[in-house]
Amino acid sequence: MPREIVLDELQPGSEPLELEPEVAATLRDSGLVSVVPAHGGAWTILPAGRVGAVQIDDLLVRVKPKGKVGLSRLLFLLGYAADPGFRPEDVAAVEDGDLFAALGESLARHSERALERGPLHGYVQVEEALRTVRGRIRVGDQMTRRPGLLLPLEVAYDDYTVDVAENRILRAAVQLMMHVPRLSDTVRSRLSHLDSKLDNVSSLRYGTQLPAWAGSRLNEHYVPALRLSEIVLKTMSAEAGLGQRMVASFVVNMATVFEDFVATALKEALDPYPGVTEWQYEAFMDEAEPGFRGGERVRMYVDVVHSVRGQPTMIFDAKYKAASTGGTYPNADHYQMLAYCTALEVPRAWLVYAGRGNVRVRRVRNSDVSVAEFPLDLSQEPEALLLRVHELADRAYRSEFAVDAAAGA
Template identity: 50%
Template sequence: MTHSIVLDELDSHGPVVHLSQDAVASLESTELVEFRPRVGGGYEVLPRGNVGAVRLGDLQIEVRPKDKVGVAQLLFLLGYTRDPGFRLDDIGGTTDEHLLSALAESLARQARRAIARGVHHAYVSVDEAARTVRGRIRIGDQITRRPGLLVPLEVTYDDYSPDVPENQILRSAVRLMARLPQVGERVRTELSIVDAQLDGVRVIEHGRPLPQWVPTRLNLRYHNALRLSEIVLRHQSASTTAGDVEMAAFVVPMWKVFEDFVGTALRTALSSTRGETREQYPVNLDVRPSSLPAVHMDVDIVHLMRGVPVVVADAKYKAESASGKYPNADKYQMLAYCTALGLERGWLIYARGDRGPGVRRIVNTGIEIVEWPIDLSVEPRAILAQVDELASAMAGSASSTGRVAIRT
């Protein structure tokens, strides 16, 4: 019988479980949860800031996003970061409150549609040893590997095959999802049927980079399924064993998802302005050269005009405190960014808040720090509208300083 534990990503207390040290180490390797030893024995299970699910034998642990991020919104954020043209329609939409079951059902549906008219084939180059000539003989390999022998022949030829990147990505995602917790038997069966139809297609080993595929008219029916498959594969965690017990996990670092989304969405929204938007922009806080090691910083988002920074922003997936304040350390960090870049205004972008944007003027300086919340609980179109409003405010602010106008 499966023992299920459900946590919220902000929980500060959790249930106590009794597990072996090997099981604890395996589960902690996913970075989904941590285990704190208790005086009376056992371990308290606590979230580590990520969301997702892990199954180890009969134990299933799920960490859900905080209330501000619904499952549908989370899937949208994941997809948009990889492809700014991504919309929630690409995964068919979902009203399921469980991340994995929603993801699995969407994948099964899109995978069935992708192969409904047959499995995609394409010509691929094959190198093999054959007893008859096919394609062309690789003379160099023949001499090196089989000196003095006429057969087998080292040949290269083109084969019309289903073993192409599109099918490799799709089959690997289907196999992984069929093994994860919170996937119902009906959906698991549908995924298994798709897996069987992709017989002969290689499965990508865990940890290996995903093969590249190019969207074309020929693989158009695969596009939605592949976008969703890439979400699944990029966020799978360690799929190992603890002793003889198999473990599978899907883990999403929410802070990283939010930062990547804000960077991508702002870059897209600011693309209509002059200049360019860069992420992880390198800058030093201290004057160089110096006899001391540099104080180096990588700034989340910087918009430049003619090579000069005019906008600086930092995305923070953090909750307000009970008193309605964000952490002071965020302001210290932004003050350092503004100082190093010579800017009079910095933008701290938060994942929602109970109040609207606010501006803080820093004493003894001419620097202002804007706290701008983005409500992630609304539909994707409304989320992007908020980013567009933010980008417009940034452009207007940069123009009003008199340093440079970035509006077209």
């Protein structure tokens, strides 16, 4: 009989379960949850800072994000972090209690739209040995590989083909999804039909680096399907585990997703303002000392720093964590912001938290430093979420440059 275990991302624990050792080991190796021995041969399953689902034979374990973040919002956050990738209109994912079924439906839908006009064609450089001249002869390779021989010739030419990066990524995601359990026969049939449309496209080996592609007028109708395909290929697996059990998993580190989203969205929101926005800005907390190497200094990596004329002026740090029952956040976060402000000589840092609430500014005693707490509710619609990030950029700019703006008016 199928079993399903549903955990909340912030859930402190669950009742011990009886699991076969192979199943417990496979579940632990997925990275979605921690699996620790309990009494009587049972196992305790605990959230491990990630969300998603793992299916092992007839056992399904799901970990839901905090704050009622559904699949559409999760896909938006994942996709938008790619320069940005997904736009709000691209993520009308199916909200289904079964994550695998919803992902399968979403991938089928986006891929069908991408392939409505047939597979994309493009020019690909091909290098091979032929008995006739095509393109240009690779003289160096000819002399190295076939010294003294006239045929076959080592040539290079551009071929107009469907075997382009976009189609290879799309087909790899479709083929991977076809091996995922819990899909309806209808969705599996649609995915199979999509795979047949890409029959002349070479398959990518699982785990290999995805080929590079760039958005253009020619492939813009592919972009939503490509972004979703990349998410599927980077976060999912479907293979035989220990004991040849069928294992499928979709595992996402929400802290990393949130930090990437905030950095990308802030960079876009701050673009109209003077200056340059940098992600993972490297700085030192301590002064350089004579006789000591740079590697011995205390390094700091600030999530987002906006600089004007080479001088840091705005600091942002994203924190994916829960507030206490009283609505406060860990003291260590504020100590960290104080260190950033002191080292970079910036009067205010913005702590961007994933959650609901109001903006609160805390002035550090006996200093000119302030730390602003700025909640970002991830359950909002994508448009509202992006507007909230633009509000953050505007507040930060006005708080730092109010005097300069008034003087220049």
